[in-house]
Amino acid sequence: MIASRGATMAVDWEQRVDFARLRSDRLQKARTALQRSELAAVLLFDQNNIRYVTSTHIGEWARDKSARCVLLPRDGDPVLWDFGSAAAHHQRYAPWLPSSSWRAGVTSMRGAMPAATGAPDVFAGHVHEELRELGLLDGPLGIDLTDMETLLSMQRRGLQMADAAPVMQEARKIKTEDEIALLDQAAGIVDAVYDQIYRSLRPGVREHQIVADAQRLLFELGSEHVEAINAVSGDRCNPHPHVFSDRLLRPGDQAFFDIIHSFMGYRTCYYRTFSVGSANRRQLEAYRRCREWLDLAIDLVRPGVTTDQIAAVWPSAQELGFPNEEACFGLQFGHGLGVGLYEAPMISRLHSFDDPVEIEEGMVFALETYCPASDGRSAARIEEEVVVRADGPEIITRFPAEELLVAGRQYVRGADLLDRAEDAAEVVG
DSSP states (O other): OOSOTTOOSOOSSSOOOOHHHHHHHHHHHHHHHHHTSSOSEEEEOOHHHHHHHHOOOOOGGGTTTOOOEEEEESSSOOEEEESTTHHHHHHHHOTTSOGGGEEEOOOOTTTTSOGGGSHHHHHHHHHHHHHHHTTOTTSOEEESSOOHHHHHHHHHTTOOEEEOHHHHHHHHSSOOHHHHHHHHHHHHHHHHHHHHHHHHOOTTOBHHHHHHHHHHHHHHTTOSEEEEEEEEEGGGSSSOOSSOOOOBOOTTOEEEEEEEEEETTEEOOEEEEEEESOOOHHHHHHHHHHHHHHHHHHHTOSTTOBHHHHHTTSOOTTTTTOSSTTTTTTSSEEEEOSSSSSEEEEEOTTTTTTSOOBOOTTOEEEEEEEEEOTTSSOEEEEEEEEEEETTEEEEOOOSOOSSOEEEOTTOOOHHHHHHHHHHHHHHHO
């Protein structure tokens, strides 16, 4: 049992996250999923998969470069080809795999090293040789993602290519208690950021200023990667643009935010909605409906329920004013959460009725809903991260969201002032 999810410092007097166990469990889950498949091995370029299998990373700059990859065979240790001296660093500081697992290698780096340089064919030769020594050349090699230059170099070596994504999604689907503890800590960091945002929402503040302040606090509290912060206010709320701008906040604006960051490799996807100074009836009604749709979904979360049952409680695309489910995909949405932002299960009205998936204990996913207001410009957006437990859902996103929070309530209606005056008179009397 993990005694304290909110603690990040290792101590001798309390069991906290056990990183040795985390490394071992993740590698074993990946091996088991691979052995249950038809693949001989997987070659992983996705940084999330590399970290899951090897428990290494060399900074977020590597995420979009395909400059490192790991070969995981059905049996035997993984082999990571890393960027230059990073391999030597792993040999010294990553003793959980033999030093032979860490090797320098040069990929095509998304075509920046084309075939004319010889680098892609040299690298494909390394992979071919590893598979030959393991007796795995006759089976398919799964790849999760890569560039065309690398794919073509593998084919020139005669390797049979297949999709590695189903293997890794299966491995990552059920979270261990160590993983859940890290997901919980990642969400706890965002709790604090939302408290800061709530206190800073005032007329004259710009969306990008809120994003800048949020990023600073995220890193101060231990975030290692901020993937995105959506900051959407006023007439930008409807339709949802999924990005921030330099828009100036004004009294009466509705504003929603999504904070996507990573703590020890584990992500958040965490929306909250506020109003600035005051909220009108249409905004309050949109928020109430948005929360109701979310709560109906959360109430269904337990082992044995299928994802189509959750999708069924959400409004259709036509009810939201869209022509079809593809046009409003992601507005009423669920997605697994772990080292990746999108993991199994995915839940939507677009696909879940045709491809329902059974919910299992230990899954962690985010559920998010959106409701446009009848004023044509405002909208509510709320999201909770949920751990599937045997006795029901555990919500790990804790910043208050049961009702619409209004920031900077110095702007009050005359009727409110009258009510306060009457209350004060009663107290005096």
